[in-house]
C-alpha cells in the first residue's frame with residue numbers, strides 16, 4: 348500500500364493542494380479524476396519526486412519516502428535521439444552494460460509493438476507511436492510505480508480506448524501500481540474500479556465509478572461529473588418545492604442554495620417519485636443506444652439520457668425519478 352499523507356502544496360500565494368490523504372493498493376490502477384487546474388499535475392510531480400510538497404509525504408508500506416516513474420502528458424521524448432536512444436537513455440545514465448541495454452530494449456520494444464520504429468526520430472512518429480515510446484522508456488526501468496499524467500489526451504477516441512486496454516494489460520503483465528490522472532471520466536472509469544475526485548486541490552470523494560455516479564457526495568462532485576441538472580427551489584424539512592419537482596428529497600447538505608440532480612435518475616416507467624410532465628424539444632444520439640434528451644417544463648430546461656427511440660420530439664411525457672431525488 349502507498350500512502351499520500353497529508354500532502355499540501357503552495358506556490359507563492361496560491362494554495363494548490365490542500366492536505367491530500369489517499370491509500371493506494373499495490374498492483375492496481377488508481378485513477379485521480381479532476382477538472383483542468385484542480386492540481387493533478389502538481390500532485391503527480393510530487394509523487395514523482397520532481398517537486399517537493401510544502402507539507403506531507405508520499406510513503407510506501409514501510410513508511411519510507413517513495414517516488415514513481417512519470418509518463419508525461421506531452422511525452423517529452425528527446426527530439427534529437429532515435430527511438431532506441433530515447434528508450435535506453437535511463438539505463439545508460441544508470442551505466443548498465445551494453446548487452447543488457449540491448450536485450451532489455453529489444454524486449455520492451457516487442458512488448459510495446461514498436462520494434463520496427465527503432466531508428467526513427469520522434470518527429471517521424473504518430474502521436475500513438477510516441478506514446479508507446481514514452482511508455483517503453485518508463486517501463487524499461489522496471490518501475491514498481493508508474494505515474495501517468497493524462498497520457499492519452501491528444502489521441503483520437505479509438506486509439507485512446509485501445510491504449511487504455513493496453514495499459515491494463517501492461518499493469519497485469521508487469522504487476523505495476525499505476526496512478527493515472529485524467530479529466531476524462533470515461534477514461535478513469537474504464538481503467539479503475541477506485542476513482543478519487545480531485546477538485547480545487549482537495550480529494551472530494553474516493554469510490555467505485557458506479558457509486559460516484561449514483562451517489563456524488565457533494566455539489567462540486569455532481570457538477571463536475573456532469574450528470575446533474577441543478578434546479579433551484581426551496582426546502583422545508585425534507586420537502587423540496589420547485590417548478591419542476593415538488594416532494595420528498597434526500598437532503599445531503601443544506602448550503603442555502605438548493606439543487607436537484609436529474610440525469611441518470613429519470614425514467615418513463617412509473618415509480619413512487621413522479622418528477623414532472625415535460626415537452627421533449629430535442630434528442631441527440633450519443634452512441635451506444637443512448638440519447639441525450641432536452642425537456643422543457645415551463646421556463647426550465649432539463650437534460651437526461653434515455654434509451655434511443657424511447658421518446659419522440661415535440662411530445663409531452665410524464666417523467667419519474669428512479670429513486671428519491673437528492674438536494675445538495
Ligand SMILES: Nc1ncnc2c1ncn2[C@@H]1O[C@H](COP(=O)(O)OP(=O)(O)OP(=O)(O)O)[C@@H](O)[C@H]1O
Nearest residue numbers: 358359361363382383384385386387388389390530
Ligand atoms: N508554479 C506555480 N505557481 C503558481 N501557481 C501554480 C504553479 N503551478 C501551478 N499553479 C496553479 O495550480 C493550479 C493547478 O495546476 P495543475 O497544473 O496541477 O492542474 P491540473 O489539474 O494538472 O490541470 P490540467 O488538467 O489543465 O493539466 C492551477 O491553477 C495552476 O495555475
